[in-house]
Amino acid sequence: MKKEYLLTPGPTPLPPQVSAAMAKPIIHHRTPQFQEILKEVGCGLKWVFQTANDVFIISSSGTGAMEAAVVNLLSSGDTALVVQGGKFGERWTELCKAYGITTEIIDVEWGKAVSPEEIGKRLKANPQIKVVFTTLCETSTGVDNDIRAIAGIVKETPAVLAVDAISGLGAVDIKPDAWGVDVVVAGSQKGLMLPPGLGFITLSPKAWKLVEVSKTGRYYLDLRKAKKALDKNDTPFTSSITLISALNEALKMMQQDGLENIFKRHKIMADATRAAIKALGLELFAPTAASDGVTAACVPAGLDGEKLVKTMRDTYGVTIAGGQAELKGKVFRIAHMGFITESDIIMGIACLEKVLTQMGYKFTLGAGVKAAEEVFLK
């Protein structure tokens, strides 16, 4: 018998209320019943995104919302500045390239956060830059960028700031209106405790000016269509009825909890995970800008990182994430975002200790669990 535990940075586990909402009979999307749900969801999304602007729902994974940002903000031949400090920063570059947008790149060493001042310097040096693309939580490296500081710099320029908050939203604080972040994109399967399948995007009035002049061909991802529909409390195409109903449940749960509590819980779980990693004699991959959504740890020398992840999953049912791209086999990642509690962290660390021991790594058995418990008991 095996029980499955998900400690990955997307998908994340589903609360029973969310799963139950999806088991209900489907309703039609052009009905007063669904419009009621859409209305509630609209308010809930503004709350969780901490914005007074509309939040649009796209039936796609998170990348669809990233693509919506690119095609609606920019045209072929325009210039964008991209912060590339991991696989997801690279995705912004790849999306821009696909649409003929010129990219200036800030290559950040993987495991480090971008320097906001560097963004300011690049904007000053090239006034052609229309959009700055960056990432809240760079999930591939376990780094949180200082979006507040970045926004403080970008908002003083004509450029628009677009942030991939796909894995950060609902785990790490981001305040678009208060800080001056123009565009925020997110996805359903991370901090929002839903299955994959929904993308989200919100835009400031400054960003809408670019939407109005973008010449890029677009149809499904045309936000002008989405805006027209949303103004009538509708969606331009068939809504993801089931996922949106589930979203309504998840948002209600989050609202009961409150954002302050949610962020605090994520911080405590991140602190506990980081303390455990250090107590096991392992190194954090991103010690200076570690994310509260996901912890990346270095695989100790001589150990097969892929085998570690595989054994935890296949033998014990505990799924953590390995390294992506150049970090394959070199790091493992334990997510603590969404519907994750202290007990899940303890269980995950305990399993990690067991498999590390079996693989011949030497440490005091129980040291990681003890360190995590000490954080929780504080």
Ligand SMILES: *Cc1c(COP(=O)(O)O)cnc(C)c1O
């Ligand atoms: C998961 C993730 C994505 C990709 O989202 P998909 O839903 O797989 O399209 C993009 N950016 C970040 C930061 C992520 O964590």
